[in-house]
Amino acid sequence: MTLDAFIASLSQAAPPEGLSGPLQALWWDGKGDWEQAHNVAQDIDNSTGSWIHAYLHRKEGDRSNAAYWYTRAGKSMPFSxxxxxxxxxxxxxx
Structure with missing residues (x-):
């Protein structure tokens, strides 16, 4: 799937079949459902899940929690x- 196709899929009511957990979390966030995105992300116990979890807490405005998750993901908080x-x-x- 391309990024454009992923973005286009946000017009659907549910994520496309076969999306990984991390992509499902990002899909729900792209739909504007932070809570569902967070629910999915917190069940992903690896660096990818930590990266998404960090992004979601940054979006929430909880920078200290985001910093913790970026560290777990092996990433720095972005300036983007x-x-x-x-x-x-x-x-x-x-």
């Missing part, structure tokens, strides 16, 4: 916009 980070994470996982 939230929209740019969402696209970067999504593109990296597609």
């Amino acid at each position: 916009t939230l929209e740019e980070e969402w696209r970067d994470i999504t593109a990296a996982l597609l």
Whole structure:
């Protein structure tokens, strides 16, 4: 799936079949459902899940919690916009 196809799928009511957990979390966030995105992300126990979890807490405005999750992901908190980070994470996982 391309990034453009992923973004286009946000017009659907549910994530496309076969999306990994990390991409499902990003899909729900792209739909504007932070809570569902967080529910999915917190069940992903690896560095990718930590990266998404960090992004979601940054978006929430909880920078200290975000910093913890970026550290667990082995990443630094980015200086990019939230929209740019969402696209970067999504593109990296597609």
